[in-house]
Amino acid sequence: MAKYRKKPVVIDAIQWTGKNLDECKLFTGDNFYGHVPDLREIIVKTSNGPYVVSANDYIIKGIQGEFYPCKPDIFAATYEAVTPSKPEEYAYKCSVCSRIIMSKKPQMVGELYCHRKPMIQKA
Numbered sequence: 001m002a003k004y005r006k007k008p009v010v011i012d013a014i015q016w017t018g019k020n021l022d023e024c025k026l027f028t029g030d031n032f033y034g035h036v037p038d039l040r041e042i043i044v045k046t047s048n049g050p051y052v053v054s055a056n057d058y059i060i061k062g063i064q065g066e067f068y069p070c071k072p073d074i075f076a077a078t079y080e081a082v083t084p085s086k087p088e089e090y091a092y093k094c095s096v097c098s099r100i101i102m103s104k105k106p107q108m109v110g111e112l113y114c115h116r117k118p119m120i121q122k123a
């Protein structure tokens with residue numbers, strides 16, 4: 001028997017906190033089905049029909065735009081947050097006055113000076 005591992009697929013998801021109704025409505029769009037305020041539940045259309053989402057459950061948008069619910073403990077075990085990648089910037093600091101210069105490109109040692117000393121690249 002062969003073994004398989006899930007490919008790392010990035011999905012959109014939102015946690016229904018019981019309070020962020022507008023946010024969840026916006027996220028699920030036409031698939032929003034209803035809200036049961038007394039039970040702090042919302043109902044979302046999934047590929048398996050309407051599904052009750054309890055407070056703290058996650059709503060996941062799959063790669064084909066389909067929605068499915070996920071319990072918070074399963075979500076935490078299965079997914080991790082993706083940090084949006086930002087354009088890389090390099091920071092250089094003067095060891096005397098702590099002035100910081102940001103640069104889009106890495107500088108050679110000795111290209112940036114402050115207080116007659118080469119600025120040190122900050123991690």
Ligand SMILES: [Zn+2]
Binds near residue numbers: 095098099115
């Ligand atoms: Zn300086």
